Amino acid sequence: MRGVSLQLEPGRFYVLRGENGAGKSTLLRMIAGLSTPTEGTIRIFGLQTKAALARIGYMAHAPLLYDELSGMENLRFFARLYGIGSDAPLTRAVRRVGLDPELARRVGQYSQGMRQRLSLARAIFHSPQLLLLDEPFSNVDPESAAQIAQLLADMRSAGNTILLVTHQLGLLGKMADEFLVLSAGRLVERSGVLRENA
Amino acid sequence: MSPSVFKLAAANLGKDLRLEWRSRDVLNSMLFFALLVVVIFSFAFEPTAEESRRLAGGLIWVAFLFSTTMALNQSWARELRNGVLDAYRVAPAPAEALFLGKCLANYILVLLLECLMAPLFVVFYNLRSVGPYWQLVVIFLLGTWALVINGTFFAAMSIRTRNRELMLPLLLLPISIPAVLAMVTATTAVLTGEFSPAGQIKFLAVFCVVYTTVSFLLFETVLNAE
Numbered sequence: 001m002r003g004v005s006l007q008l009e010p011g012r013f014y015v016l017r018g019e020n021g022a023g024k025s026t027l028l029r030m031i032a033g034l035s036t037p038t039e040g041t042i043r044i045f046g047l048q049t050k051a052a053l054a055r056i057g058y059m060a061h062a063p064l065l066y067d068e069l070s071g072m073e074n075l076r077f078f079a080r081l082y083g084i085g086s087d088a089p090l091t092r093a094v095r096r097v098g099l100d101p102e103l104a105r106r107v108g109q110y111s112q113g114m115r116q117r118l119s120l121a122r123a124i125f126h127s128p129q130l131l132l133l134d135e136p137f138s139n140v141d142p143e144s145a146a147q148i149a150q151l152l153a154d155m156r157s158a159g160n161t162i163l164l165v166t167h168q169l170g171l172l173g174k175m176a177d178e179f180l181v182l183s184a185g186r187l188v189e190r191s192g193v194l195r196e197n198a
Numbered sequence: 199m200s201p202s203v204f205k206l207a208a209a210n211l212g213k214d215l216r217l218e219w220r221s222r223d224v225l226n227s228m229l230f231f232a233l234l235v236v237v238i239f240s241f242a243f244e245p246t247a248e249e250s251r252r253l254a255g256g257l258i259w260v261a262f263l264f265s266t267t268m269a270l271n272q273s274w275a276r277e278l279r280n281g282v283l284d285a286y287r288v289a290p291a292p293a294e295a296l297f298l299g300k301c302l303a304n305y306i307l308v309l310l311l312e313c314l315m316a317p318l319f320v321v322f323y324n325l326r327s328v329g330p331y332w333q334l335v336v337i338f339l340l341g342t343w344a345l346v347i348n349g350t351f352f353a354a355m356s357i358r359t360r361n362r363e364l365m366l367p368l369l370l371l372p373i374s375i376p377a378v379l380a381m382v383t384a385t386t387a388v389l390t391g392e393f394s395p396a397g398q399i400k401f402l403a404v405f406c407v408v409y410t411t412v413s414f415l416l417f418e419t420v421l422n423a424e
Contacts, residue, residue: 058288062280063280064284065282066213068216069213078285081291082291
């Protein structure tokens with residue numbers, strides 16, 4: 001990244017765009033605390049990233065799931081890392097992404113689209129205030145993509161901040177509050193869009 | 199309230215054992231390697247019972263050391279598949295819990311391997327211990343922890359390198375030489391009954407305490423290294 005200065009307002013939906021290699025995923029990784037900037041600082045809710053981790057949900061390009069465990073076993077393990085011992089928020093998250101919580105099949109036997117949806121469930125089960133999503137619509141059929149888009153719209157309406165990387169803008173045209181465009185590691189454009197309900 | 203390190207370590211331990219039970223990646227590779235060492239050396243040496251007591255300490259620990267090295271890489275490799283380690287790093291959970299859970303899982307698996315291999319060593323090398331068996335148990339518990347704590351730490355360090363299979367033994371074996379020497383000498387001492395293993399056992403205990411402390415202090419840096 002080169003000289004990126006960016007402030008995200010609470011409760012807004014940001015779409016991050018740019019050509020391949022522009023630094024979109026790197027920027028998400030930095031905000032999530034997975035990469036450290038060589039210069040500058042990142043503050044989330046006024047805190048260092050590490051102190052704000054419980055309030056962040058991160059969905060990467062890779063599913064971040066164990067192939068040998070079932071969907072719920074994966075979520076139960078990650079839930080314990082967030083201090084969540086109950087199945088209720090997990091079941092709710094799985095249903096919200098359109099999967100069956102009773103599915104005993106191991107993740108290794110899931111289709112790409114199902115993995116993607118379970119990965120989103122992993123990112124949202126703890127009701128994060130900031131959601132970082134890297135290509136959530138890739139490998140997902142149109143019906144599921146529309147379902148995920150609706151879920152994100154609901155989360156935005158509930159006051160959560162969403163920063164999303166995607167090339168499939170058609171799904172988000174009416175949802176996004178602002179488009180951020182990166183090129184060669186620089187933030188080159190920041191443009192708001194008119195929302196129908198604004 | 200955030201969960202304690204020990205609760206999270208237990209969650210990691212349970213997850214690792216479940217993954218291993220379903221894939222058997224680690225146990226199978228360790229078992230076959232140790233089995234090969236036992237069989238090949240038994241054909242190469244054909245030792246008498248007396249010679250066996252002198253040789254077995256070295257043979258046993260060489261077999262377990264290399265088997266453990268093979269297994270440790272795999273235990274971290276599954277954390278890299280699908281980028282799962284990143285999911286841990288973005289969670290508000292202490293790195294030490296992951297390390298402790300991983301060490302305990304590896305410790306259990308290596309001890310299981312030792313239990314499975316012990317009867318084979320007895321049969322193939324006609325082994326009878328002259329010294330007390332409880333001392334052997336203490337040596338194996340401490341020696342295995344010494345291997346696992348170092349091995350798990352250095353495997354985490356080398357996991358993102360291109361030649362990790364080569365890198366782990368290069369890092370681990372030189373560091374482990376003092377512990378391996380103590381394990382071999384102590385095991386030989388008990389098997390032959392010629393001298394006391396007390397000094398080696400104390401050394402192993404100190405080695406375990408020092409390396410456990412250092413590994414825990416440094417693990418977070420290793421986990422987040424880019």
